[in-house]
Amino acid sequence: MPPRLSTSIEKILSVKNLVKAFDISGGFLDQLHWKNGKPVRQRTTVKAINDVSFNIYPGETFSVVGESGCGKSTLGRTILGLYPPNSGKILYRGERIDNIDSKKMLPYRARMQMIFQDPYASLNPRMKVRQILQEPVAFHRPDKSTAEISDKVDEIMHLVGVDPAWADRFPHEFSGGQRQRISIARALMVDPEFIVADEPISALDVSIQAQILNLLMDAQEKKGLTYMFITHDLSVVEHISSRVAVMYLGTVCELARSEDLFASPRHPYTQALLSAIPKLGQKGLKHLKLRGEVPTPINLPSGCFFHGRCVYANERCLHERPKLLTMDNGTKVACHAVQEGRI
Numbered sequence: 001m002p003p004r005l006s007t008s009i010e011k012i013l014s015v016k017n018l019v020k021a022f023d024i025s026g027g028f029l030d031q032l033h034w035k036n037g038k039p040v041r042q043r044t045t046v047k048a049i050n051d052v053s054f055n056i057y058p059g060e061t062f063s064v065v066g067e068s069g070c071g072k073s074t075l076g077r078t079i080l081g082l083y084p085p086n087s088g089k090i091l092y093r094g095e096r097i098d099n100i101d102s103k104k105m106l107p108y109r110a111r112m113q114m115i116f117q118d119p120y121a122s123l124n125p126r127m128k129v130r131q132i133l134q135e136p137v138a139f140h141r142p143d144k145s146t147a148e149i150s151d152k153v154d155e156i157m158h159l160v161g162v163d164p165a166w167a168d169r170f171p172h173e174f175s176g177g178q179r180q181r182i183s184i185a186r187a188l189m190v191d192p193e194f195i196v197a198d199e200p201i202s203a204l205d206v207s208i209q210a211q212i213l214n215l216l217m218d219a220q221e222k223k224g225l226t227y228m229f230i231t232h233d234l235s236v237v238e239h240i241s242s243r244v245a246v247m248y249l250g251t252v253c254e255l256a257r258s259e260d261l262f263a264s265p266r267h268p269y270t271q272a273l274l275s276a277i278p279k280l281g282q283k284g285l286k287h288l289k290l291r292g293e294v295p296t297p298i299n300l301p302s303g304c305f306f307h308g309r310c311v312y313a314n315e316r317c318l319h320e321r322p323k324l325l326t327m328d329n330g331t332k333v334a335c336h337a338v339q340e341g342r343i
Contacts, residue, residue: 010093012194012226013056013079018088020049020071020078020250024298047297048074050250050305051088053324056194060242061220061227063258065234065273067294071250072230073117076196079228080114081105092194110140113187117199119179123171129182130167133157133189140190152189159222160185160215177208181215188219196228201236213240234277238262246270249297249305252324256331266333268310268343304336312337 025031025043033042048071056062064072077083079090081097090098097108116122123132133153137144144152154164160181162174171179180200187195197216201209217240219225231237237244241258246269254267265271272288290309295301304322307313314336322334337343 011055012058014091016053016089018052019086022046063229063237063241063244066247070247076198110190112194113192115187115197115200119183128168136190156185156188194226198230253334266338267335
């Protein structure tokens with residue numbers, strides 16, 4: 001069962017009108033293009049996140065879903081300060097953190113951790129597991145003795161289901177599932193409050209996926225963690241999430257409680273995603289096939305970004321970008337057709 005949403009009015013994280021773009025123009029010569037017989041300097045920008053706003057509350061699992069390339073991972077990395085935002089605000093427990101320098105950000109680093117998608121790439125291959133786990137504690141908790149840090153390593157390795165006797169092995173000596181457990185252990189070493197889990201099970205087989213999900217939920221229950229869970233696997237999201245944000249081309253097109261989203265999706269894109277989930281024992285499910293291709297984030301469409309693939313699009317959708325408005329049941333939807341009652 002998904003964890004219950006805290007009734008506390010305090011937000012652990014608040015994202016307001018966040019924008020992140022990447023300049024991929026290259027060098028000066030790469031930027032030169034010929035126009036009307038003259039060289040013109042032209043920059044190329046990937047608009048990864050476009051005016052995203054939401055809140056996350058203590059103790060919940062807030063899932064972010066969408067197709068590959070929709071900006072999910074960029075959103076998580078920007079929230080944690082790995083990428084600086086172009087505009088917007090990020091507040092952690094009411095304190096703004098997007099505009100502070102690296103020294104002032106240090107106290108938040110221990111409270112906000114990340115589990116990366118590829119544990120083999122995120123674990124230093126030249127360091128033994130014990131060194132990998134000791135490093136963040138030694139940095140963030142310099143008051144702890146060597147013996148205390150060693151005890152902490154044993155405690156967390158037990159928690160994630162890895163034998164502490166294996167702590168003197170290198171990452172390549174473990175299986176993919178074991179490496180992901182070690183990656184989770186590293187995030188837990190500094191006793192964080194908030195964890196961004198970026199596709200933590202996508203590279204694992206189904207049986208190991210279930211083990212990792214159970215591990216994450218057990219850790220949440222024991223330590224009172226709050227998760228931002230990034231994935232494209234909607235069947236997983238249904239079982240672990242308090243609320244779900246559906247992203248398309250760097251925007252949130254629908255945000256709802258998990259049970260509401262799966263029982264009654266409102267946005268056409270969400271409906272298409274859910275209709276693609278295979279379900280055993282159910283016949284006659286109508287699969288909503290989207291038309292066209294996903295537009296490039298370099299040249300975003302006018303109006304609603306989804307209008308080129310939507311069967312409900314009209315003239316207004318082509319020219320006016322919809323705002324995320326709240327429905328009667330609390331679901332937030334950015335769709336003119338829903339707001340006008342055409343769906």
